[in-house]
Amino acid sequence: MHLSVRIIITCLVLYGHNVHAQSLRKDSLPLSADSMRVERAVLYPFNSLQQLLKGNAAGVYIQEPSAEPASMSSIVMRGTAVPYTSARNNYEAQPTVILDGIPLIADHPFTFDIQEFQYNHLGPASNVYAAIDPNNIASIEVLKDFGQAAMYGPRAANGGVILIHTKEPVIGKRKISFNTYFGIVQRPHLFTTNAKFENDFRQVFYDKYATEEESQTYPLYLRDSTNNAYYGPANWTDLYFKNAPVYGINATLSSGTDRANFLFAAGNQRSANAADRSRADRYNAMFKINMVPLKGFTVSAMLSATRLERKRNRWLRDRFAEMQYLPDLSSPLPPNKAFYGQYLKEWDKSFDDNKTNEVNGYFSINLRISDSWQLTSLSGFDYNEGLRDVFYPSTLLETVNYLSNYFGYNQRVFVNNTVQFQHQWGKHGVKVEAGENFQADFNRYNYAYAYKGPNDLIRVNLLYSDNTKTNYLSPKSFNHALMFTFLDKQRHRLLSFYGRMAYQYDNRFDFSLMMRADGSSSAQPDNWWFYSPTFTAGWRLSTTSRLHASWGRVGRLMPDDRFGEGPQYTSDLSFSNNPVRFSYNGFPGISRAYSSGYIGYGIRWPFTDQLDIGWNTTLLHDRVNLAIDVYHKMDHNMLLEVPFSAEYGYAYQFKNGMKVRNMGVDLSANAIIATKTITWQPGINLNYNRNTLMALPGGLQQLVVADGTRLLKVGNSIDQFWVLENNGIYNRDSDIPSSHASGKPLNYKGIPLQAGDPKWVDQNNDGVIDDKDKVLKGHILPVISGGFNNDISWKGLTLGVNFYFTAFRKVMNAEMANHFDFVNREGKIDMSAVKEITFWTKAGNYDKYPRYNPWSTVDPYRTDQDLFLENGAFLKLRTLSLSYDLTTARWWHKKSPVHNLAVYATASNLFTLTPYTGGDPELVDYSGFDTGYALPFTKTYTIGIKMDL
Numbered sequence: 001m002h003l004s005v006r007i008i009i010t011c012l013v014l015y016g017h018n019v020h021a022q023s024l025r026k027d028s029l030p031l032s033a034d035s036m037r038v039e040r041a042v043l044y045p046f047n048s049l050q051q052l053l054k055g056n057a058a059g060v061y062i063q064e065p066s067a068e069p070a071s072m073s074s075i076v077m078r079g080t081a082v083p084y085t086s087a088r089n090n091y092e093a094q095p096t097v098i099l100d101g102i103p104l105i106a107d108h109p110f111t112f113d114i115q116e117f118q119y120n121h122l123g124p125a126s127n128v129y130a131a132i133d134p135n136n137i138a139s140i141e142v143l144k145d146f147g148q149a150a151m152y153g154p155r156a157a158n159g160g161v162i163l164i165h166t167k168e169p170v171i172g173k174r175k176i177s178f179n180t181y182f183g184i185v186q187r188p189h190l191f192t193t194n195a196k197f198e199n200d201f202r203q204v205f206y207d208k209y210a211t212e213e214e215s216q217t218y219p220l221y222l223r224d225s226t227n228n229a230y231y232g233p234a235n236w237t238d239l240y241f242k243n244a245p246v247y248g249i250n251a252t253l254s255s256g257t258d259r260a261n262f263l264f265a266a267g268n269q270r271s272a273n274a275a276d277r278s279r280a281d282r283y284n285a286m287f288k289i290n291m292v293p294l295k296g297f298t299v300s301a302m303l304s305a306t307r308l309e310r311k312r313n314r315w316l317r318d319r320f321a322e323m324q325y326l327p328d329l330s331s332p333l334p335p336n337k338a339f340y341g342q343y344l345k346e347w348d349k350s351f352d353d354n355k356t357n358e359v360n361g362y363f364s365i366n367l368r369i370s371d372s373w374q375l376t377s378l379s380g381f382d383y384n385e386g387l388r389d390v391f392y393p394s395t396l397l398e399t400v401n402y403l404s405n406y407f408g409y410n411q412r413v414f415v416n417n418t419v420q421f422q423h424q425w426g427k428h429g430v431k432v433e434a435g436e437n438f439q440a441d442f443n444r445y446n447y448a449y450a451y452k453g454p455n456d457l458i459r460v461n462l463l464y465s466d467n468t469k470t471n472y473l474s475p476k477s478f479n480h481a482l483m484f485t486f487l488d489k490q491r492h493r494l495l496s497f498y499g500r501m502a503y504q505y506d507n508r509f510d511f512s513l514m515m516r517a518d519g520s521s522s523a524q525p526d527n528w529w530f531y532s533p534t535f536t537a538g539w540r541l542s543t544t545s546r547l548h549a550s551w552g553r554v555g556r557l558m559p560d561d562r563f564g565e566g567p568q569y570t571s572d573l574s575f576s577n578n579p580v581r582f583s584y585n586g587f588p589g590i591s592r593a594y595s596s597g598y599i600g601y602g603i604r605w606p607f608t609d610q611l612d613i614g615w616n617t618t619l620l621h622d623r624v625n626l627a628i629d630v631y632h633k634m635d636h637n638m639l640l641e642v643p644f645s646a647e648y649g650y651a652y653q654f655k656n657g658m659k660v661r662n663m664g665v666d667l668s669a670n671a672i673i674a675t676k677t678i679t680w681q682p683g684i685n686l687n688y689n690r691n692t693l694m695a696l697p698g699g700l701q702q703l704v705v706a707d708g709t710r711l712l713k714v715g716n717s718i719d720q721f722w723v724l725e726n727n728g729i730y731n732r733d734s735d736i737p738s739s740h741a742s743g744k745p746l747n748y749k750g751i752p753l754q755a756g757d758p759k760w761v762d763q764n765n766d767g768v769i770d771d772k773d774k775v776l777k778g779h780i781l782p783v784i785s786g787g788f789n790n791d792i793s794w795k796g797l798t799l800g801v802n803f804y805f806t807a808f809r810k811v812m813n814a815e816m817a818n819h820f821d822f823v824n825r826e827g828k829i830d831m832s833a834v835k836e837i838t839f840w841t842k843a844g845n846y847d848k849y850p851r852y853n854p855w856s857t858v859d860p861y862r863t864d865q866d867l868f869l870e871n872g873a874f875l876k877l878r879t880l881s882l883s884y885d886l887t888t889a890r891w892w893h894k895k896s897p898v899h900n901l902a903v904y905a906t907a908s909n910l911f912t913l914t915p916y917t918g919g920d921p922e923l924v925d926y927s928g929f930d931t932g933y934a935l936p937f938t939k940t941y942t943i944g945i946k947m948d949l
Contacts, residue, residue: 034058034142034668034685040791040800042135042179043881043904045246045942047271047280049097049129049140049164050075055787055804055878057142058629058666058685059159063781065925066934069271070130070280070310072121074926076781077159078144079662079689081608081635083718084780084926085706087118092559096155097129099164100302102360102380103155104128105412108443110560113596114486114580117321117831119933122447123386123406124310124354126280131306131358131384133267133284135179135250138167144666145612145629146552147536153437153496153518154530157556157608159633166302169261169288170254176949177252183906183942187241187274191842194335195222195230201846202822209756209853219826221331229334234840236333236340244272244279246940256290263288274938276313283307296368303361310354313935314347317834322390323402325451330827332835340837349393349456358384372423378416385409393456401453403478408445414438427506437496444489450478486580490561493521510538514552522558523605524566530555530605544618549611556606556638563639563654566601568593597641598653606638606656626669633662634694640712641705642697657697660718664689670789679793686786693718704771706927709864713776720776721810721928724769724865725761729850730754739767748858756853758860758867777866778810780928782873796888800881806922811872813918814863815932816844821861823854838932844917863929872921872928874914881906900948909937 034057046052050073054062064073074090082093091109098104106129111122141163143149149156199222206215221230250267265286272279284306291299312318316333320326334340362380369375386408394401415438422431453459496519502512514534523530534552541547562568570593572580579595593599614629638658644650670683693714696703702713711722730736733755736745746753746762748769763773784807792799818825818832825832849867852860861867883904886892914921923934 034060034144034666036140038134038137038139040881042250043181043800043883043944043946044879044906044908045181045183045248045269045271045940046134047130047269047282048073048127049132049162050127052134052137052140053142053162055802056685056789057140058668058786059144059664059687059689060142061687061782061785061806063924063926064922066923067273067937068278068313068935069273070126070282070308072125072127075162077142078631078633078664078666078687079159079691079781080719081633081638081660081662081691082158083640083705083710083712085641085710086112087121087926088112088559090926091121093158095158095160095162096152097162097164098152098155099132099304099360099382100166100362101364101378101416102362102382103152103412103414103439104360105382105384105410105441105443107384107386107408108410108490108560110443110488110490111408111445111447113488114447115321116324116579117317119318119321123388123408123445124356125312126308126310126354126356126386128356128358128384130280131282131284131308131356132164133250133265133269133282133286133306135248135252135267136166136265136284136286136304137164139165141165145550145614145631146534146554146610147512147548147550147612150514150516150532150534150552150554151498151500153498153516153532154494154520154555154557156554157606166286166288167252167254167263167265169256169263169290171256171258171261174255175252177254177947178250178949179944179946180247180249181904181906181942181944182245182247183940185244185246185272185274186939186941187237187243188936188938190237190241192234192237192335193840193842194232194234195227196225197234197842198222198840199225204851205854208851209855211855214855219330221334229336229339232336232338234335235337236335236837236840238337239341239344240276240837241274242277244274244277246270246272246942248944258292260291261289273935275935276315277311278313278935279311281309298364298366298368300364300366301362304359306356306358308356308358310356312352312354315836315933317831317836317933319392319396320831320834322404323392323397323449323451325397325400325402326829326831327398329829329833329835332839333837335837335840346393346395350396351389351391351459353387353389355387356384357387358382372421374420376416376418376420379414381411381413383409383411391459395456400451401456402449402451403453403459404447404449406445406447408443408447410441410443412439412441414440429504431500431502433500433502435498435500437494437498439494441492441494442489443491444487446485446487448483448485450483452482453478491521492557492561494557495519508540510536512536516554518555520555520557520564520605522561522564524564524601524603527604530607532607544622546616547614548616549613551609551611553607553609556608556635558603559639562593562596563599563603566599568599570596572596592649594649595651598644598648598650600653603639603654604637604656607636609634609636624671627667629666631662631664631666635660635662640697640703642700642703655697657695657699659693659695660691661694662689662691677794679791681789681791681793683789684786686784688784689781690783691717691719691781708771709927711774711776716776717779719780719928721778721780721812721866721869722774722864723777723869724758724774725763725777726865726867727759727761729852730757730759737762740765742767751857753858754853754856756851756860757856757858758850758852758865760865774864778869778928779808780924780926781809782806783808787878796885798881798883798885800879800883801877802879803875804878805873805875807873809872809921810869810928811916811918811921811924812863812927812929813844813868813870813916814929815918816849817861817863817868818932820849820852821854821859824859836933843919843932848917870917871915872924874912874916874921876912876922877910879906879908880910897949898947900946902946903944904946905943906941908940910939 061076088109144160149160248269252265254263286304360382367375388406390404392402418435420433498516500514504510532553536550538548610633618625640658641652644653668685673680788803790801886901
């Protein structure tokens with residue numbers, strides 16, 4: 001049997017066919033880049049860019065805290081230099097996504113400044129990259145080495161940039177493409193519990209430790225075993241989980257000549273989760289046109305618009321966080337279907353409308369003066385807006401109703417101008433290029449909420465009505481004293497100039513040098529400009545092997561425009577549950593920015609240096625190709641909040657000086673192994689990354705951050721858990737050791753340990769368990785991550801299998817810790833006491849944990865110990881598909897106007913292999929905690945048809 005083997009490297013450099021793409025991808029001396037074609041990906045019901053990238057590009061890790069459709073998820077490229085100490089950091093650490101030359105603008109995190117609970121971004125909190133229709137994408141490039149990414153300046157600081165190339169118009173014929181699918185999301189099966197199960201679980205602790213007084217405070221909803229609401233059947237899942245339909249449709253029309261051509265595409269997609277009735281609907285349209293009115297003169301334009309409507313979860317936590325009001329939490333939602341259904345009927349009287357609109361486009365002019373000279377001008381914009389209207393009736397919250405409205409938008413306009421000269425003589429080639437880029441960003445939001453309207457039928461806030469008058473408008477307004485309004489805006493300008501020279505000899509050796517100057521309006525006046533160089537070199541060792549290297553430096557933009565102003569005043573009254581108030585009963589107030597931190601003078605640009613060395617080779621007479629990149633990335637002079645003198649009144653101050661190193665390896669390869677009848681296309685990509693904190697501001701060696709829950713220590717990673725080491729339980733008071741120095745029994749921060757308390761390791765042997773005994777363990781981000789893809793084809797049939805994996809990663813099982821910590825979380829007027837309907841499920845092995853005394857004042861089931869720190873590695877069968885190309889059948893009429901016609905069936909999220917004992921180890925928040933607040937990845941099955949006319 002004849003066997004041929006061919007490898008297609010994922011690290012190819014793709015060149016755009018459109019003119020404006022040429023003006024941005026100026027690298028005629030290609031280095032490594034991860035690229036993926038999207039033809040196969042459109043068979044799956046992916047609803048965001050993150051889902052397209054997951055497991056398909058080495059060095060790109062996708063963090064999804066929830067499988068709720070169109071909800072926020074983050075992208076991490078080659079590790080992170082930003083310590084995730086708050087939800088705001090997560091937004092600041094995202095790479096730039098460029099759509100056909102348009103640098104997309106994402107939500108600004110400044111709304112977190114006015115949020116007491118930062119579980120979600122204010123407004124619709126939708127993923128703006130879910131507005132991109134995968135059917136319109138031709139390919140995606142991930143530029144990570146600065147030999148290419150430094151062309152984008154500060155926009156490449158977070159690991160690189162992601163380039164999306166949409167489909168181009170066809171030339172010489174008309175083409176109609178159509179892709180549609182329909183499917184179902186399958187409800188999962190859970191182990192549900194009721195009050196009897198919970199009572200049995202807690203009774204063990206009460207029997208062993210509870211005093212008579214503590215037994216008297218036993219929760220009322222667990223006391224009465226005749227209460228059918230809690231002790232009846234736990235059948236609430238019939239209302240919470242339901243099989244849900246999903247579908248998608250996209251049509252594209254393209255035609256033209258080499259002088260003028262166009263493409264028009266329109267589509268609609270519904271994504272859904274089987275849990276909590278959550279879904280997202282996307283409506284989009286795109287138009288492209290290219291014209292060549294004169295020889296050498298090309299005009300191109302594109303306009304794209306998307307509407308994203310999202311139906312969110314119905315979590316109590318998110319509702320209370322939005323309202324900034326907590327009711328009596330002594331009785332949770334009942335697990336019985338009949339009683340839970342009564343609650344849902346009241347919920348249906350509310351509304352929560354979430355809409356996101358996005359519009360972007362470009363206009364490009366390319367003038368080719370001669371074979372050597374070329375001028376290009378590209379201008380464009382990106383605009384997205386989020387709207388959220390919320391109303392909760394009084395029946396949901398102790399006779400108090402609630403109304404809120406959010407409108408926020410982010411807009412970006414830009415102009416890029418480039419002049420390019422290239423010449424070839426003999427074996428020598430040279431390219432010289434100069435360019436100017438200008439980018440202007442504006443972010444703004446308006447947010448208002450009000451309590452206690454006159455009734456649940458009036459859902460409009462009439463601000464200027466007078467409650468003292470008897471006209472019919474008066475009773476239809478909310479009380480002025482119970483209405484609160486917030487607004488803010490951010491502006492940023494970035495002006496850049498660069499020059500680049502590239503030399504190539506005989507297609508064997510190449511070298512390039514780029515110098516760049518970037519000026520930012522968010523930098524301080526004495527430090528507006530940042531200058532950075534980049535070097536690249538490549539050597540073709542043979543016809544089958546190439547070595548390349550690059551070193552580059554890019555500046556890192558300030559998080560917001562406050563840093564360009566130095567010390568400043570702001571509205572910071574901070575009362576009534578909200579961290580920021582602008583007035584007190586209508587009287588405006590202003591103060592120093594005490595709660596948001598002191599910003600002084602002398603703040604300089606942070607910047608990133610990266611060295612990348614790569615090797616591409618083909619083996620066995622072009623039968624095997626491999627690609628490997630080794631990188632060393634150092635982030636210098638980064639800003640960090642550090643303690644400030646208490647007498648000044650500030651919570652902290654921002655200082656330069658943090659230094660973080662990321663080192664790692666990217667490996668990727670794809671193959672085609674073919675016989676006469678069967679073709680197998682395996683592909684694998686893998687990333688290994690380790691980060692190390694090299695320095696802290698002011699020469700500090702360690703710093704406690706994130707409200708005392710995280711430790712940054714020089715010489716350690718910035719993504720580690722800071723925990724006490726647990727060695728079991730003290731069953732008797734006599735087991736508790738005494739300090740050799742004082743002779744006193746071991747204590748926790750001055751509280752004597754007793755029987756039933758944890759055995760925490762006294763690391764420094766001082767007889768006291770405190771923060772000095774905490775150690776750094778594990779990693780929030782995986783040390784190893786990647787994907788393994790397979791396509792097996794036989795006579796028009798293609799079977800596709802995609803695996804996604806991570807290794808050497810830890811997860812804090814906070815959901816389990818909260819369940820065991822029932823004493824401290826029962827009935828309090830605190831967010832930790834909230835119990836969702838999913839409280840009535842069992843996830844994990846309860847028997848593996850010691851039975852500590854839950855009434856102990858040392859808080860034995862705290863999350864800052866390694867008792868709940870688990871291995872979060874996993875291998876997931878992410879997608880499975882089977883497609884059949886009907887045009888390969890013998891009976892197919894070869895003269896049919898249908899050029900391609902395929903039917904397909906897909907399945908997603910079929911299984912996960914993991915040692916983690918909780919839920920899905922992939923669904924954790926930015927801090928590495930599995931809180932249980934995540935809609936699960938549910939199995940999805942679809943069938944579809946794809947054709948070209």
